[in-house]
Amino acid sequence: MNEPVSKNITPMPERKLKVNYNVYHQQPMTVWLTGLSGSGKSTIAAAFEQALISRGIVCALLDGDNLRHGLNRDLGFSPEDRAENIRRVAEVAKLMNDIGIVVITSFISPYRSDRIAAMNVIGDDNYREVFISAPLSVCESRDPKGLYKKARAGELPGFTGIDAPYEAPNHPALIINTNGTTVDYAVDSLIALR
Numbered sequence: 001m002n003e004p005v006s007k008n009i010t011p012m013p014e015r016k017l018k019v020n021y022n023v024y025h026q027q028p029m030t031v032w033l034t035g036l037s038g039s040g041k042s043t044i045a046a047a048f049e050q051a052l053i054s055r056g057i058v059c060a061l062l063d064g065d066n067l068r069h070g071l072n073r074d075l076g077f078s079p080e081d082r083a084e085n086i087r088r089v090a091e092v093a094k095l096m097n098d099i100g101i102v103v104i105t106s107f108i109s110p111y112r113s114d115r116i117a118a119m120n121v122i123g124d125d126n127y128r129e130v131f132i133s134a135p136l137s138v139c140e141s142r143d144p145k146g147l148y149k150k151a152r153a154g155e156l157p158g159f160t161g162i163d164a165p166y167e168a169p170n171h172p173a174l175i176i177n178t179n180g181t182t183v184d185y186a187v188d189s190l191i192a193l194r
Contacts, residue, residue: 023100024058024100024101026057026058026100026102027102028096028097028098028099028100028101028102028103028126029097029102029103029126029127029128030090030093030094030096030097030102030103030104030105030122030126030127030128031048031102031103031104031105031128031130031190031193032105032107032109032115032118032119032127032128032129032130033045033104033105033106033107033130033132034107034108034109034110034115034129034130034131034132034169034172035108035131035132035133035134035166036108036134036136036139036160036161036166037108037139037145037147037148037159037160037161038134038138038139038140038142038143038144038145038147038148039132039133039134039139039178040132040134040176040178040183040186041106041107041108041132042063042064042065042106043183044106044132044176044178044183044186044187044190045061045063045104045105045106046061047183047184047186047187048104048186048187048190048191049061049104051187051190051191052102052104052191055191057102058100058101058102059101059102059103059104060096060101060102060103060104061103061104061105061106062089062092062093062103062104062105062106062107063105063106063107064085064106064107064108067085067088067089068085071088071092072084072085072088072089077158077159077164078158079111082109082110082111082114083111083113083114083117085107086107086109086114086115086117086118087114087117087118087121089105089107089118090117090118090119090121090122091121093105093118093121093122094121094122094123094126097122097123097126108160108166110160110164110165110166110167111165111167112167112169112170115129115169128173128174128193129169129172129173130172130173130174130175130176130190130193131168131169131172131174131175131176132176132178132186133168133175133176133177133178133179134177134178134179135179136161138178138179139161147159148161148162151163173193174189174190174193176189176190
């Protein structure tokens with residue numbers, strides 16, 4: 001992990017989480033959804049968030065596209081920018097976990113090394129990696145944003161799954177194959193993971 005540029009800052013000491021557990025009556029964690037564009041990450045994440053809220057679980061959804069319109073708007077899609085995108089998300093998720101909130105992240109996060117770095121920031125005890133799996137052909141047929149079509153036409157160089165790699169997790173906590181499964185099934189699987 002890189003050191004801060006400024007040498008004139010002192011982080012607050014780590015706080016004990018038991019106080020926040022008592023406030024929220026829940027175990028904080030980060031459920032990290034990873035998979036190709038069009039695999040169903042955002043749809044599943046939004047449904048999972050609603051299911052948790054309906055159960056009285058305090059949670060937050062961090063979605064890739066939403067964060068790239070704000071916190072990460074200065075980043076592109078080079079491997080270095082993707083790594084920084086994931087680092088920032090992991091830091092935000094850790095801060096939220098530190099106050100007792102369950103965090104759901106929905107990011108392609110194509111590189112294993114970046115996801116491992118995220119786990120190291122968040123902490124192994126709070127990190128649950130979930131592979132949202134779908135064949136590339138299925139993701140392309142869904143293509144909700146028209147990105148695969150643009151990538152195939154050469155308009156989006158470095159697009160994950162076309163001319164940039166996606167490294168599937170080696171040992172995710174859960175694999176949800178969205179080719180032929182329902183959103184309700186995916187949400188039930190995620191709830192059981194907690």
